[in-house]
Amino acid sequence: MKHHIRSLAGAVLLVALLSSCTSAPPTPDGSVPDASAPDSATTPPRATPSATPSAEPVNPLAAVTAIIVRPENLDLNDTTGVTIRALSYDAEAADFVAALNAILGAEPTVTEFRGGMESSPWTQYDWAGVQVNDDHEANGEQDMNLSVIFDSPSVGQSVSVATIQGFQPGDDLAELAEWMDEPFTAGGYNQVQAERGPDIGPRNFPEYANANSVTGQDYTGSTVIFAPWNFGIGHV
Incomplete structure (x- = not known):
């Protein structure tokens, strides 16, 4: 009987010792911490993911x-010839200028003109090789808001400029006139219609439609591309 009691007591003592080895010691307030919780002294803190900066x-x-000068807009094309945007001459001047700023990588020189007896006041925007004019007239049936002049075949960072058939500023205007079967006077002032847009009114002259067009023209000893220009109405 005594041997049985001593064995039982030894078993109880062994269980107590094992419990003391596997259980966390009580905290100062007498509570026992959760043994499954990570030990802050040995577990490294988890890094907080940083926000990915937006592109x-x-x-x-x-x-x-490439800029293709058309009768009523500029076709702004990529390297594959796809038109990214058709920039209308009827756009607001601020929007038109902002688009050219993005393409040319520069701001224009802006000049204000008071106008005179035969012209209203206008604002002129100049970049290297490009000029935009806003005549401040109320747009009528035969007038678009803005006009453009290109006097260089390449503007900005190697952006090419041409008409739809490939005529560029500085090219031989006589060759364009021959191609288009247009009149040309050697040594004189010439305007050669390069492309005609849709009719915008009744025809006033038998040889030309009343429509906006792209023109190649003589200008200060060289040739430029100008648009829009209506060959079918009288001009002052």
């Missing part, structure tokens, strides 16, 4: 490599 928006006009 800067890319202006699609940065991909423009």
